[in-house]
Amino acid sequence: MSQRQVLQVFEQYQKARTQFVQTVAELATRPQNIETLQNAGVMSLLRPLLLDIVPTIQQTAALALGRLANYNDDLAEAVVKGDILPQLVYSLAEQNRFYKKAAAFVLRAVAKHSPELAQAVVDCGALDALVICLEEFDPGVKESAAWALGYIARHGPELAQAVVDAGAVPLLVLCVQEPDLSLKRIAASALSDISKHSPELAQTVVDAGAIAHLAQMVLNPDAKLKRQVFSALAQISKHSVDLAEMVVEAEIFPAVLTCLKDPDEYVRKNCATLIREVAKHTPELSQLIVNAGGVAAIVDFVGDSRGNVRLPGVMMLGYVAAHSENLAMAVIVSRGVLTLDAVLQTESEDHIQAAAAWSLGQIGRHSPEHAKAVAQANVLPKLLRAYLRPDVSEDLQIKSKKALKHILQKCVHLEALEPLLQEAPANILKHVVAQFSKVLPHNPKSRRLFVTSGGLKKIQEIRAEPGSALAEYINTINNCYPEEIVKYYSPGYSDSLLERVEHYLPQT
Amino acid sequence: EAEVHRKEEYDAAVRIQSWYRGIRTRSLVKNLNRCAIRIQRHYRGFMGRRRIRAILIDSVKRMCLDHYNKQAAQIQKMWRGFYVRKYVFDYYSRKKYLESLVAKNEMIRSELAEQEEAMRREARKREEEETRRRLRAWAERHHYLVSTVVQPSVFNSPYRPFTLPEETLLLNTRPKTPPKVASVGHGFDPSWRQYGQNQLMVRLPSKLPPLPAKPQGPFRQPEEVRAQRYREFQPSLRVATDYEAYGHLAYGNAHFREVQPERHVTQDRFRTIVPPVPVFDKLNAEYVEGYVEN
Numbered sequence: 001m002s003q004r005q006v007l008q009v010f011e012q013y014q015k016a017r018t019q020f021v022q023t024v025a026e027l028a029t030r031p032q033n034i035e036t037l038q039n040a041g042v043m044s045l046l047r048p049l050l051l052d053i054v055p056t057i058q059q060t061a062a063l064a065l066g067r068l069a070n071y072n073d074d075l076a077e078a079v080v081k082g083d084i085l086p087q088l089v090y091s092l093a094e095q096n097r098f099y100k101k102a103a104a105f106v107l108r109a110v111a112k113h114s115p116e117l118a119q120a121v122v123d124c125g126a127l128d129a130l131v132i133c134l135e136e137f138d139p140g141v142k143e144s145a146a147w148a149l150g151y152i153a154r155h156g157p158e159l160a161q162a163v164v165d166a167g168a169v170p171l172l173v174l175c176v177q178e179p180d181l182s183l184k185r186i187a188a189s190a191l192s193d194i195s196k197h198s199p200e201l202a203q204t205v206v207d208a209g210a211i212a213h214l215a216q217m218v219l220n221p222d223a224k225l226k227r228q229v230f231s232a233l234a235q236i237s238k239h240s241v242d243l244a245e246m247v248v249e250a251e252i253f254p255a256v257l258t259c260l261k262d263p264d265e266y267v268r269k270n271c272a273t274l275i276r277e278v279a280k281h282t283p284e285l286s287q288l289i290v291n292a293g294g295v296a297a298i299v300d301f302v303g304d305s306r307g308n309v310r311l312p313g314v315m316m317l318g319y320v321a322a323h324s325e326n327l328a329m330a331v332i333v334s335r336g337v338l339t340l341d342a343v344l345q346t347e348s349e350d351h352i353q354a355a356a357a358w359s360l361g362q363i364g365r366h367s368p369e370h371a372k373a374v375a376q377a378n379v380l381p382k383l384l385r386a387y388l389r390p391d392v393s394e395d396l397q398i399k400s401k402k403a404l405k406h407i408l409q410k411c412v413h414l415e416a417l418e419p420l421l422q423e424a425p426a427n428i429l430k431h432v433v434a435q436f437s438k439v440l441p442h443n444p445k446s447r448r449l450f451v452t453s454g455g456l457k458k459i460q461e462i463r464a465e466p467g468s469a470l471a472e473y474i475n476t477i478n479n480c481y482p483e484e485i486v487k488y489y490s491p492g493y494s495d496s497l498l499e500r501v502e503h504y505l506p507q508t
Numbered sequence: 509e510a511e512v513h514r515k516e517e518y519d520a521a522v523r524i525q526s527w528y529r530g531i532r533t534r535s536l537v538k539n540l541n542r543c544a545i546r547i548q549r550h551y552r553g554f555m556g557r558r559r560i561r562a563i564l565i566d567s568v569k570r571m572c573l574d575h576y577n578k579q580a581a582q583i584q585k586m587w588r589g590f591y592v593r594k595y596v597f598d599y600y601s602r603k604k605y606l607e608s609l610v611a612k613n614e615m616i617r618s619e620l621a622e623q624e625e626a627m628r629r630e631a632r633k634r635e636e637e638e639t640r641r642r643l644r645a646w647a648e649r650h651h652y653l654v655s656t657v658v659q660p661s662v663f664n665s666p667y668r669p670f671t672l673p674e675e676t677l678l679l680n681t682r683p684k685t686p687p688k689v690a691s692v693g694h695g696f697d698p699s700w701r702q703y704g705q706n707q708l709m710v711r712l713p714s715k716l717p718p719l720p721a722k723p724q725g726p727f728r729q730p731e732e733v734r735a736q737r738y739r740e741f742q743p744s745l746r747v748a749t750d751y752e753a754y755g756h757l758a759y760g761n762a763h764f765r766e767v768q769p770e771r772h773v774t775q776d777r778f779r780t781i782v783p784p785v786p787v788f789d790k791l792n793a794e795y796v797e798g799y800v801e802n
Contacts, residue, residue, distance in 0.1 A: 257616065261624035263631060290609070293616030300617060326602070333606050334613050 014054060021049055021060040028067035034075070042068065043078050050087055055096065062088070062102035066109045073113035080110060080117060085124040092129040097138045104133060104144030108151050115155035122152060122159060127166035134171040139180040146175055146183070150190030157197035164194060164204050173208045176217075185225045188214065192232035199239035206236060206246060215250035223264035230259070230270035238277040244285060248278060253289065257297040269309045272301055276316035283323035290327060295320065295334040303339050311352050314343055318359030325366035332363060332373045341377050344386070354396040357383055361403025368412045375416035380407065384423055404428055412439050414446055421458045429462065430470050437473040440480050447480055451489075456481065460490045644681055647674075651683035 024042060027033040042064075049061035065084065069076040079085070088103045095103075107126050111118040126148075133145035149168050153160040168190075175187035191210055195202040210232070217229045233252070237244040252274075259271045275294055279286045289295070295317070302313040317336050321328035331337075340363075343356040360383065364374035374380075386392060387400040408431040411417060420432050436455070440447050450456055459477055464470040478486050487493055593599065655661035655675065663675040769775075 254616075257620060258623050261620050261627065263627065291612075293612050296613030296616050297620055300620070329602075329606060330609055333610055 014057075017049065017052065017057050018054070018060070021046075021057050021064060025060050025064035025067065028064050028071075031071060034068060034071045037068065038075060038078075043075070043082055047082055047084055050084065050091075055099065058091075058095070059098045059102050062099060062106055066102060066105035069106060069109035070112075073117065076110045076113050076117050079106070080120045085110070085121060085126065089124050089126045089129045092126075093132060097136065097141045100133055100136070100141045101144045104130065104141070104148045108144065108148035111148060112151040112154075115159065118152045118155045118159050121148075122162050127152070127162060127168070131166045131168050131171060134168065134175065139178060139183045142175055142178070143180070143183045143186050146172060146186045146190045150186065150193045153190065154193040157201070160194045160197045160201050164201060169194065169204055169208045169210075173205075173210050173213060176210065176213045181222055181225060184217065185222075185228050188217070188225065188228035188232050192228060192235050195232065196235035196238075199243070202236045202239045202243055206243060211236065211246055211250050215247075215252050218252055218255055218259065223262065223267050226259060226262065226267045227264070227270050230256075230267065230274050234270060234274040234277045237274065238280075241281045241285075244278045244281050247274075248285065248288065253294070254292045257292065257294060260297045260301045265305065265309050268301060268305065269312060272298060272310075272312040272316060276312045276319060279316050280319040283327065286320045286323050286327050290320065290330045295331055295336065299334050299336050299339050302343060307347075308349070308352070310343065311355055314340065314352065314355045314359055318355065318362045321359065322362040325370065328363045328366050328370050332370065337363060337374055337377045337379070341379050341382070344379070344382050350393040350396045353386060354393070354399045357386060357396065357400040357403045361399070361406045364403070365406035365410060368410050371407050371411035372413040372416075374407055375411050375413045378416070380404065380411075380416055381419050381423070383407075384420060384428065387428075388423070388425070401428075405431060408432060408435060411435055414439060414450065418453055418455050421455060426470070430473070433459065433462070433470060433473040433477070437476040440477055451481070451485065456485070457489045460486070643677060647677045647681040648684035651678060651681075654678045 024037065024046065027037060046061050046065050046068075049057055050065070052058050052061065065079060069079045085107070088106055092100055092103045107121055107130065111121045130145045130149055133141050134149075136142060136145075149163050149172070153163040172187045172190050172194075175183055176191070178184060178187075191205055191214075195205040214229050214232055217225060220226060220229075233247055237247040256271055256274065260268055262268055262271070275289060275298060279289050279294075298313045298316055302310045302317070305313070317331055317340065321331045321336075337360070340356050340360050344353055344360070347353050347356070360374055360379055364371045364379075383400045383404050387397055387404065405428075408417070408420075408428070412435060414436065417432050417435060420428065424432055436450070436459075440450060456477075459474055462470070462474060464474055653661050653663065653674075655664040660666055661675065661678075663672040663678070
């Protein structure tokens, strides 16, 4: 055959390969095709194409592999088992930037599913290659590499430590400073994934000078970037007091409070998470936030949001109130109790209700003033109901019981306690009656109110074992009243009177 | 009988004597008792008074101490109350703090509401800007859909009683022609020699330099200007003279400054003989000598 005909064969083959790879890549974008592709054995076909001479075919093959691995973890496992990763890692060091982007995409798609797959990616020596990619000029390559590193570090502390040991953190901090917006986002999210596991990792991130740059981006108009920045700052500050203080020293308050009103709800959620993590460590930090008006902003945030988004806000109020009674009073004064009450009522998810119950308990447990403020918002019956409902989770039950106990032990506001006399089970009733027995001996007006509101009657109806604390309290209360009244209200009194009538012989 | 009476008298005398002795001893004893009692009485009084005095002193001391204790307790009470109220828990300052906190909260709430409003406005503005931009871009590219007199367009259908707003949009926006591929032409270079050669076929530059803001005119005829502009270079003699060459000779160092020692008459230097100036003799002798020698 002539030379041209020979070359034509090769050209046809190349065209066929290109078309195959491009079509597969396109088909892999649609989820319904992927099953079919998998059954047709696309992995084994794509693998040799990764070593193709033509660069376009290599890149498209890598892109197709990435899309397939992205879809579910079986395919990702198939990628790992097919020994494709070492080849990718090797060529990551050498090829042009499009190939690097595609290869980093494959690594990221594999690593995102589970810790074992991420470990497999790390075992192939991908980390060093990815860190070298982070030093490239092209922002797209840096973005893919940072994304892959973030997904690897997400799964566990050992993997995050491996990422840090590869020297990724200073390069990620440099990436955060780049002008490219998507690169900033990805780098911030990678830093957040690294620092969330342990204080040492967070300290490494802080030592690379991340806080200053993250703090600068707090006022950026892009919503997705703000999500990641707040998430990163929150993960850093959650581990210890020093880290939280360093985050606060970057002067993010009160600019952060503005972001609590951002239109994007995840920005608001991450912002509230950051404030919560800062407030939970020491009273001084909480005081700082309160003085900056943070409690009002959080209360508004909790009032405006719905669902899981407001959970960090609710917890923040609880943490602030837990530190000291001064701060608890500050929360009360900022209308926190009303908002928490609304949360307790309207939310359907158990864990949010549990958080609200816990926060209310922390607010009300400091002194009678606080307990009065909480009780006046008509919270106690709701807490009781939450405790008694049969289908609630154990967490909610425990938290509402503890909250009730704490509040009741300090509550001397008797009008709020009376509804509880009816419905409460024995262990709660003990505390309610104890509070009555503390107040009634000293206050004649309340004694009168107690009788007229039917409280004395209910007390008589309670059956208590003699010698128990409850019986003692009941005795104390009964001793405050003259005997006839106690007898009048005791159950069965009318029966005994009728019996006396029966046995009475008229004196004629 | 005296014997009988002697016994009787004796007995009587003894009786009287014993009675008298009895009286005497009794009175002696009584006296002694009385003295002893007296002594004892005085002594007991003395001891008692001494004891009372001690008790009195003691109770006075105790009263004084009680008084001082009470006063000290009073001072301590007042001090403790003051200290607690000032440093540990100042009710009024806490009340003031809570009031100021409420005020601050209100301020923060209103500020945040303002900022939220501003953000929403900005977001809305950006959205509107975006939609306007998109519509304009669409209209610029789809100008061919505008309706003509003969052929009404899709947006101006005769079967519809009103025209759609797209029609007005298309009419109002200036159509953007697809970008022309800029042909690589020469920029207007005034010193380019080639302008002199084919003046009629030379292409006028596409971009003339910008006109100054001052009033222009009257303008000369373009042909005149062009003739003047493209006139041949007619240098003057001075200009035409090549200053780097002296005709056929190379001017400068090589010819005029050259030295040909083989054509010298002598190898000595020429001397300039001048009658010696008497003033110089008074001055620097070296000057004269050097002068002569040179």
